[in-house]
Amino acid sequence: MSRPVLVRAVRTAARIPGAAAPYDTAHVTVRYPALPASTTAERMSGRLPADPAGAPYPLVVVLSGVNVAADAYAWLAVRLVEEGFVAVTYDWVGELFPASKHGPGEQGLTPGVDLSVVGPDTYGTAPTTQALRPVLYAVAALGESGPLEGLLDVGAVGLFGHSAGGTVALQSASPQWFPEVRAVTTYGAHTMASQMLGHPPSTLLPTPVTVPAMLLAGTADGVVAASAVRYGEDPEAPGHDPVTATWERALPATAEAWLVQLADATHLLAAHPEDPTTARGFLEDPSTGDADALREVLAATVSTFLRAHVRGDAEAKNALELLAEQPVPEIAAARRRE
DSSP: OOOOOEEEEEEEEEEOTTOOTTSOEEEEEEEEEEOOOOSHHHHHHOOOOBOGGGOSEEEEEEEOOTTOOGGGGHHHHHHHHHTTOEEEEEEEEEEEEOOBTTBOOEEEEOSOOOGGGSSTTTTTSSOSOSSHHHHHHHHHHHTTSSTTTTOEEEEEEEEEEETHHHHHHHHHOOTTTOTTEEEEEEESOOOBOOGGGTOOTTOBOOOOOOSOEEEEEETTOHHHHHGGGGGTOOTTSTTOOHHHHIIIIISOTTSOEEEEEETTOOGGGGSSSOOTTSTTGGGSOOOSSOHHHHHHHHHHHHHHHHIIIIIOOHHHHHHHHHHHHSOOTTEEEEEEEO
16 A cells, blocks of 8 residues: 655745835745655654656646635645645735825735736737746756755646636636646636626637636636626626636637536635635625535546546546546536547
8 A cells, every 4th residue: 555645845936027025025935745754854844855766757837716715625636636736825915906096006915917918909929927937947957956956847738727816827828928838727717807807798718728628617607707897798688607607708619618516515715724814705696505515526526637638647537537437426517628
């Protein structure tokens, strides 16, 4: 019987080009499979060497929702390390909304939304998150020295984005900008564009994603429903389902694309434990589903998809084949377009 994976973390920072101080630094946490402490120095510092057995390790970068701290995704990051990845999360307090005639600007925790390239005249000219490339550079540097030296496969990257983090992942994962990205997964994310950015009502922005993508959503997502006003839509209208619309129309027809809907899951399911003092969880009713079971299915589905497409794991590919044919009770629907 194999021993449990010992997951440890190392931290670094990334400077965000173009961001004004003091809002110009992302704090990055990198979790990895480690060897047990074997020296006094390791026991005293807590800094343990990476286990080389599964190297080189591909990366999964977790892009958080707005005003959701990276620690809310630690549970998922640990699971991804157990599945053979090095998992990367980051916290960046940066610009959420610019100053305007209506009031001052606002800063908060952000996955990085580059407001200069999300308007109708600029969308598609650059990644909509300016954080991802600096974070990847910072992680690559950890692979050159320290406990992860020589053990990272920085040319094989998966993305998981929650809410706005999923939106910018879908909008940025172009082979032109991030050729190392091999798969994208999201939860509670879509590409319907806000009217505040100058887009007409009901604008669905196309994505440049050409790699396999999986969009997950909860059937009890109160945050996405309440946000309909941003897009000039009626939340009560039968056709208002921006996640499904993104899956159907915003992804290139040539890309393998999955839509997985979790029964009775809320928008903040992916963030655990949820901090009720921040983000917008107050917009939704408590889930009637088993949150722990739903999170387990979320983690299992995401890790299986990423193992299949980032690691090229044959067993994971077979498991994906069964996903739509024999879904577990927590999955309300699972559809694949390819």
